Amino acid sequence: MLVTDLDSRLTELYEEMVSLRRHFHQHPELSFEERETPRTIAAYLRELGLDVREHVGGNGVVGRIHGGDGPTIAFRADFDALPIQDLKDVPYRSKVNGSMHACGHDAHTATLLVLAKALTEIDLPGDVVLIHQFAEELAPGGAKPMIEDGCLDGVDYIYGSHIWTPLPFGTVGVKTGPIMAAADRFELTVKGKGGHGAIPQHTVDAVMVGTNIVSQLQQVISRRIDPLEPAVLTVGTFVAGQAFNVIADEAKLSGTVRTFTPETQTRIITEMERTIAHICSASEAHYELDYIRGYPAVINHATETDHVRRSAARVVGTDGVIEMAPLMVGEDFAYYMQHVPGSFFFTGAGNPEVGAVFPHHHPRFDVDERAMLHTARILMQAAFETWNMHKKED
Template sequence: MHDIDFTGEAEGLHPQLIAWRRDLHQHPELGFAVHRTAGIVAQTLAGLGYEVRTGVGQTGVVALLHGGRPGPTVMLRADMDALPIQEISDAPYASQVAGAMHACGHDGHVAIGLGTATLLARHAAELPGRVLLVFQPAEEGGGGAAAMVADGVLADPAPDAAFGLHVWNSLPLGRVVAQAGPLMAAADVLKIVIRGKGGHGAQPHEAVDAIAVAGQALSALQTIVSRNVDPQETAVLTIGSIRGGTAFNVIAESVEMLGTIRTFAPTVRETVLTRLRVLLDGVTNGMGARYDLEIESATQAVVNDPVLAEIARNAASQIAGAHAVGWHPPLMASEDFSEFARRVPACFILVGSANPELGLDAPHHNPRFDFDERVLPLSVALLTAAAVRYLTYA
């Protein structure tokens, strides 16, 4: 299948890819409520001859293509959900839904998934193996990938390998990153409630000031990353919200702190969580307060399989040229593609989508986010080539 011109075929789909992407961009849907999007996906895939299952992980869509020859099963994943952001855009395809926007590029991912499905279906007779397309809801929090796993997406048939792809506006158009090892961080969500004893603002000696305790705790927590984590390792601890107190002359009874921890290595994560408890114990004990701590493991790290990463990089060289394939420091952002990647050998690919000259370089999750749509055919060709290379060489 090496003589197939994936770039040329993907270019031929460019108007269709743009049409899909812009339609989805105008109709963003949040979390698991991606009903319209999933409907379009299911209908399109059925029309291409795929065996389609809907309602997997509430609103996920799974589609299977049988190649003409026996071989392994490769899974390709696209996420479908938008974000609760009010878009700022003059584009004719701007969001028509108040307070919802495709600000992460998942509209592009759906278009890329459908485009890749189109090319693979066209060459099904020559394919050695099967292609499992997975369109998931609720990537932006909510656990869409885990819900699909719980609903059996990795069974019958169990994929032998998985590829995922993200358009990436921190990289210029056409740059491809698909390195072995850690690519995106594990994320934990923290909720700390400091419990003191409320009282009169003029009689602090009869109270335990939860705000004063929270201040000490906040300072102490900042020393975990700077003093307890090996400087050769990586971690972030951010307290993003503090709420407490009701009036100028009332000592606060309690203070709630919300935050997040990002790590790559499980040992580093354990260090951070252990020190977090030790410091909260010490500070609250010393100041006569108590605390409640909730830690929710939101997302695990995305760690790319070395063999699949090499297949993806070779596919990228074939499609975009060797000069376009680069290395990127692991990202502190997180991705629930990890739910697949920790169960199946997998590779997550970043494809640069920014074009500063056209003003298409706002960061992900920004109300002005938009990308250069030439990333769509490029990504279709790349994902198709990676799938075919895997099926051919595995």
């Protein structure tokens, strides 16, 4: 098969791609609990004649297609699901109570498997490594342990994509530099002195202290961070008290911080600690702050993103390629690009005609499955762009 025939071959394999996606959608497995999914992936890749490693870093699977002496290019797809009840009325609705693919990882996996099948049918200029990753949804995630277990050994470049319903089908989102944020979380316990609701003078009201902290933390972003530097600080939970007439002696808060640079991240941590310490000291309260650094920011490399941009234009047309603004959501694909150059892009999958109108992590989430074909073609084109660049340099 000629390289120019790959596009039509992927079209021929599209129904298999859909079938695989729907199989995974009906049988979701939560982060770090994946068992049958990686077994299915490994069996499919072995049937193609690939070298396959299982249990990479935990539940990961890595396959290798051997090619010529050109650079080795990796593609990554994640395969974990979310603890959400599937409420869609479709034949392929999740069969697992309380678990569903509400983010598109089933589509990522099906795309990469069928792309692998097409690539095995031609002579490749270099090796292709297929990284099937577990546990993207739940920090500390699967990327880091898979890297530590050698999934990037010998890899020169890496590409990945996310099916994305906020973008309409027929579009592709690309961006050089920071495209997704570092995603941290924090847990704060405020310790006061409880007492009778009618005798507040003898207490240290943990609810009052906690609400002051919530209010003042908003100034960390608005008054301590450069307004041209994107950052988010959100308090997501506040739990305190057990009775209407009792002043709570303890309040528990949790939230998230999103940043794009280590400098901004460090500044926010410092200012949070200072603000909380000052309020608690003034109120004669005590506190415990646990700040957990999550995935780092996803930083796309320039040359590889140019490859994706040109590849996407060939697939969806120049007008379909969108220069994205950075997103505040997190992705552990960031770890791969700390080791090798690469690019991560978003494939538009929103379409009201097929019910793909709900946001990611919604119980009625679905995608326009044709976006899988776009993803496969762009990954394929980006790989050949990379190989051709090196051929010219030689």
